[in-house]
Amino acid sequence: GAVVSQHPSWVICKSGTSVKIECRSLDFQATTMFWYRQFPKQSLMLMATSNEGSKATYEQGVEKDKFLINHASLTLSTLTVTSAHPEDSSFYICSARTGREAGELFFGEGSRLTVL
Amino acid sequence: GQSLEQPSEVTAVEGAIVQINCTYQTSGFYGLSWYQQHDGGAPTFLSYNALDGLEETGRFSSFLSRSDSYGYLLLQELQMKDSASYFCAVNNQGGKLIFGQGTELSVKP
DSSP: OOOOOEHHHHEEEEOOOOOOEEESSSOOOOOOEEEEETTSSSSSSEEEEEESSSOOEEEOOOOOOEEEEEEEEEEEEEEOOOOOOOOEEEEEOOOOOOSTTTTOOOEEOOEEEEEO | OOOEEEOOOOETTTOOOOOEEEEEEESSSSSEEEEEEEEOOOOOOEHHHSSSSEETTEEEEEEEEEETTEEEEESSSSSGGOEEEEEEEEGGGOEEEOOOOOOEEEEEO
16 A cells, blocks of 8 residues: 655644644655544544645634645645644644545554643 | 544454444545554554445455445454454545544454
C-alpha cells in the first residue's frame, strides 16, 4: 500500500506557542490530503481538506485561523496549530488517497500533541 | 447532517465470529469503508463497499445495503490481535471520509 508519513510523532509545547506538523506522501502524489483530530477513546473528526495549490476547506466549527493548513506541493501538507492551548492537546492524523484504490484512505502515523 | 451509529463495545472469545453493525444517515453517499485502529496507532483500511452485497477479504467480510443505509463488518476466527477499535466510515463527495464513533472489540482467551 501507499505510504504517508507524519512528523513529529510526539510534541510537547508550552501554552501560547505554535506547532507545525508535516504530512508527506512518500510514494505517490496527493492533490488532496485530509486532516483529522482524535481525542482519547473518541472518533476521528475531520478538520479540513487540504488542496494542493489552493486554500484548505475547513469543516464547520474548525477555526481556520487557529489551524493553518498549507499544501505547497503534491507530496507535502502542513498543519500549524497556532497559539496552542491545553484543550488543543490531541492526536492529529493526516491522510491521503492515491486515486487507485476505491474507498481507501492511507493514514500517517499520527502526531500526539500535548500542550502544557 | 450526517451521522453513523455503531455499538460502542463488543466482547468475544478467540475463534468466535463477531458482527459489528453500522447504520448511517448522510448525503452524497459513495460507499462505506471499515478501518481498524489499535491503541495509539493510525487507522488501517480493512474493507470498502460501494455496491450492495458482501465483500470478503480473508477473515474479514463487509456487507452493505444501500436501501437500508446499513452495513456490517464480520470478523471470523477471532484472534487476540483483533482486539482493537473498528470504525465504519462513509465516503462522501470529494473523497472525504466521515467516521462513526467506533466499536471497541475485546477478544478474550
